[in-house]
Amino acid sequence: MSTDIPDAQNQPQTDTDKPLDLAAVRKEIDALDLQIQSLLNQRAAAALKVAKVKLAEAAGKPVDFYRPEREAQILKEVASRNGGPMSDYAVQRIFREIISASLALEEPMRVAYLGPEGTYSHAAADRHFGFAVQSVPESSIADIFHAVETGRVRFGVVPVENSTEGAINLTLDLLTQSSLRVCGELSMRIQHCLLSRSESLDDIKTVHAHPQALAQCRHWLDANLPNAERISESSNAAAAKLALEHPEYAAIAGETAGKLYGLNSLVVGIEDDRNNTTRFLVIGDQDIPPSGDDATLLMVAAPHRPGGLRHILAPLETAGVSMTRIESRPSRSALWEYHFFIAVTGHQHDSNLSPVLDELRELTPLLKVIGSYPRAL
Numbered sequence: 001m002s003t004d005i006p007d008a009q010n011q012p013q014t015d016t017d018k019p020l021d022l023a024a025v026r027k028e029i030d031a032l033d034l035q036i037q038s039l040l041n042q043r044a045a046a047a048l049k050v051a052k053v054k055l056a057e058a059a060g061k062p063v064d065f066y067r068p069e070r071e072a073q074i075l076k077e078v079a080s081r082n083g084g085p086m087s088d089y090a091v092q093r094i095f096r097e098i099i100s101a102s103l104a105l106e107e108p109m110r111v112a113y114l115g116p117e118g119t120y121s122h123a124a125a126d127r128h129f130g131f132a133v134q135s136v137p138e139s140s141i142a143d144i145f146h147a148v149e150t151g152r153v154r155f156g157v158v159p160v161e162n163s164t165e166g167a168i169n170l171t172l173d174l175l176t177q178s179s180l181r182v183c184g185e186l187s188m189r190i191q192h193c194l195l196s197r198s199e200s201l202d203d204i205k206t207v208h209a210h211p212q213a214l215a216q217c218r219h220w221l222d223a224n225l226p227n228a229e230r231i232s233e234s235s236n237a238a239a240a241k242l243a244l245e246h247p248e249y250a251a252i253a254g255e256t257a258g259k260l261y262g263l264n265s266l267v268v269g270i271e272d273d274r275n276n277t278t279r280f281l282v283i284g285d286q287d288i289p290p291s292g293d294d295a296t297l298l299m300v301a302a303p304h305r306p307g308g309l310r311h312i313l314a315p316l317e318t319a320g321v322s323m324t325r326i327e328s329r330p331s332r333s334a335l336w337e338y339h340f341f342i343a344v345t346g347h348q349h350d351s352n353l354s355p356v357l358d359e360l361r362e363l364t365p366l367l368k369v370i371g372s373y374p375r376a377l
């Protein structure tokens with residue numbers, strides 16, 4: 001796997017160090033481009049054949065053209081065989097788009113994200129599905145669930161956890177109520193910028209952002225804009241739109257939102273924690289087959305007695321299933337009773353996990369498998 005990217009200036013010109021002829025190297029590139037393009041279209045034609053097979057096998061039933069487990073396998077393979085000089089990330093991004101374009105030939109797909117345009121959720125949706133998918137902005141997390149539930153879009157991308165602020169409770173609560181499943185996950189490093197029409201911090205009277213972003217930049221704001229009022233907005237992109245109308249406003253949002261709305265990035269990277277990362281879930285109504293490297297999200301109600309949760313976790317530990325996360329939420333059905341969201345490694349149909357889930361069903365009044373999906377790349 002290649003991780004270091006050698007830069008062009010350090011590359012030997014040729015084996016014999018003869019000066020290179022620009023026209024000759026460009027001819028070489030043209031010839032390679034010709035082959036790449038022809039191979040791309042051969043690959044797209046093969047994807048169309050796959051679509052035909054899927055349609056024939058489905059015999060009139062709905063077809064799952066999108067196969068995230070296969071995509072995850074391809075993208076992992078791309079990285080593991082990569083010999084450089086392109087980074088693993090760069091080749092994966094290219095293959096991400098090749099697959100996205102192939103899928104669009106099989107089935108044009110719509111995916112909802114927390115809008116408006118330019119949010120981190122928008123960037124997450126594009127990164128996960130590629131640009132050939134039509135991404136649709138929704139104005140709340142609940143609206144994303146609704147759009148998927150009513151079939152207006154096939155999938156939704158919702159934030160579930162931030163490394164600084166913790167769980168997004170609304171997403172967890174909606175997962176409890178909805179029959180939708182989790183079909184994928186991804187993590188994105190969040191870099192906040194202070195955006196404004198003004199060019200100086202001295203002009204800023206108010207700072208607008210989603211409450212999570214305001215919280216994630218609290219110390220920076222205390223130190224650098226102590227007198228500016230902080231005002232919560234429904235999204236960072238909505239804050240950026242407002243900042244466009246009022247030069248004395250600043251918004252906290254990503255650099256893409258700044259470019260999209262034509263605002264100055266007064267300061268880049270104002271988040272208090274440099275590792276600030278948000279984890280997103282892909283929700284849909286598709287059961288995803290095992291990819292070989294999966295995660296499963298469970299929701300359980302622990303019996304309401306001392307050691308109730310330990311009782312639930314014991315079978316996981318005995319079977320050697322590793323638990324990657326646990327979150328609790330009030331059950332809302334009885335006072336001081338909780339539901340636990342437990343993420344484990346493995347697929348619900350894996351031979352080591354499936355018997356444990358059967359055991360848990362006996363032990364708890366409620367077990368919901370919210371989904372098994374390929375682990376984030």
Ligand SMILES: O=C(O)C(=O)C[C@]1(C(=O)O)C=C[C@@H](O)C=C1
Pocket residue numbers: 047050051065066067068070071074098099100102103106
């Ligand atoms: O293998 C498939 O099932 C395909 O449809 C092909 C392909 C691809 O381009 O490789 C395209 C879309 C799917 O989501 C997965 C993979």
